Amino acid sequence: MRAAVFTEYGEPLDVRNVEKPDLDPDGVVIETEACGICRSDWHGWMNDLPYELEAGQIMGHEPAGHVVEVGEEVEHIREGDHVAIPFNLSDGTCPMCRNGYANICDDGVSLGFTPQAPGAWAEELHVPTADHNAVILPDGVSSVDMAGLGCRFMTAFHGLAHKADVSAGDWVAIHGCGGVGLSAVHIADALGASVVAVDLFDEKLDLATDLGARATINASETDDVPGEVQGITNGGADVAVDALGIATTCQNSVRSLGKLGQHVQIGITTAEEDGEISLPTDLMVRKEIEFIGSLGMQPARYDEIFSMIEAGKVDPSKIISETVSLEDTSEKLQAMTDYETVGIPVISEF
């Protein structure tokens, strides 16, 4: 089968024929019909993640497709099921999984970043522990539209709906309008909040407005993003999200909050921060600001998103900017270095 294979950091992926995946007794194989290209892929490709990528790794962690092979121990997933796969695969059996925190599974593996979990930039994908990790999609949705569901969309949803207490009438400031940031704009609006979107590019801010942002701030045109947010929200946002993971967006996010505000950290840092960002701690004390980390979402909670999709309140397809082929992947990764991609590019030709 064809796959886009990692060779060296920052170098084009090698699109070539590789062995089809083997089927585990508790796994399924899906025919990949769509897979997003994500900033996390860029982080891996740029050697920004806490673990190393090995040459030969098939990348890609935002897949949707139909099940074509089912292991003998699988009970709930059947051939022909239309599924999406979360980027953070879990075992379903550790204490975290059994207590409802599969997104931070003790034995979790990142799809498309380790040899144990070859990714979805390939014609076929093996999904381990499929009863636990495969999410059956509702009727009537397309694989392309659901390609970002198992990464940015559910990550933004979990951060806003589960970790922070976003409620109707709140002001929510989203710092960074890449794929996860735009998803957060759309979801916060659907949850009844008023959204301030912040980015350096007008094109992304225009899309944020289309997705429901009430106000936008172009950070390249002001020295004081937090002050602007404080002004728009009349005293500070109730919830602010760093959807990028650089020191500026993280610190701006915390500083844009009002008293009792909640900062949600979704973006992971780049090589420059190396996992550490200093914070305005005295300000956090004085305002009783909470700093909340948020990673992915438990597969068992996807129904909450599906009911919002069915009710017409959210539409993950609105974040998708274009469909591309497997050959275009390296070019899209390169474009992310200069923040040139808008919304989510999705591979739909393998």
Ligand SMILES: [Zn+2]
């Ligand atoms: Zn992703």
Ligand SMILES: [Zn+2]
């Ligand atoms: Zn687990």
